[in-house]
Amino acid sequence: MTGAQGQLGTDLQQVLRGHQLTLLDLPTFDLTDRDCGRLITDAAPDVVIHAGAHTDVDGAEHNPALAMAINADGTERVARAAAQVGARLIYISTDYVFDGRGTRPYVETDQPNPVSAYGASKCAGEERALACCENTLVVRTAWLYGLRGKNFVKTMLQLAAERPCLKVVADQQGCPTFAEDLACMIEKLVAHQVRGILHVTNEGHCTWHEFATEIMRRSGQKVPVEPITTADMPRPAKRPAYSVLSAERLHHLGFRMPSWQDGLQRFLNTGINSKSA
């Protein structure tokens, strides 16, 4: 597993603890190192879960070459190594491969058209993964939050403790996804032979404003959440306005994710007082 110390990687370690795992991450495993694939071929796993990535969406606008080096070139190294040892590759990708101009949930066959450097690098990573390792599953997820690392839910809870009012964008829609739920679904997919691209998020969708409002309500905070537009809060990277991912293919495989509200509640139950970095 790459990205083992990251937000998703930490939950994957927990969920997959019954499996024999090789945990790869910085500093000993660097996707920009031309030879990083050797750590994978040496371990000769049956499955490679590639969650390691440059995930700083705004930072990638300032250094798109680094995002490409990690998310595209690095993914190619991982994919070639997986192919060399006959392993299956599960590459974690993102809703940010889409431009967000859609008006119905994106299906796996919809044409990607990233609007940010991060999205472009992840999209290139998908292409390299699928081209370099025949037995690849690209799992696109979205709006991820977990107990480890920084994320929107933790930021909202922190700001609620510091500010009288929160201002949150109400014109971007997506699918909040609890990392633990995604990790549990990945465990099921490890045992399944599905290939190609698969969308996996918690069920349902909302705007960031609706998400923040629900975080406040479920955590018992009285802080008002004011809706604003994307234009009110300029950021270096453009975000898709609508990046809802369809669960249709996942359903056809016989799988179903919990709703985003359910995922949020379980996160709050376990993580509300967590200050884990």
Ligand SMILES: NC(=O)c1ccc[n+]([C@@H]2O[C@H](COP(=O)([O-])OP(=O)(O)OC[C@H]3O[C@@H](n4cnc5c(N)ncnc54)[C@H](OP(=O)(O)O)[C@@H]3O)[C@@H](O)[C@H]2O)c1
């Ligand atoms: N977070 C989201 O909202 C979201 C949404 C959709 C898809 N995804 C995708 O889901 C996957 C997991 O995301 P996450 O939230 O768990 O991200 P994360 O917490 O940032 O974890 C990524 C891991 O990759 C490591 N990494 C960064 N640069 C590396 C390099 N050059 N070589 C090797 N490892 C490197 C990071 O190390 P450092 O922490 O030391 O940099 C970190 O441990 C990623 O592929 C991401 O693109 C995330």
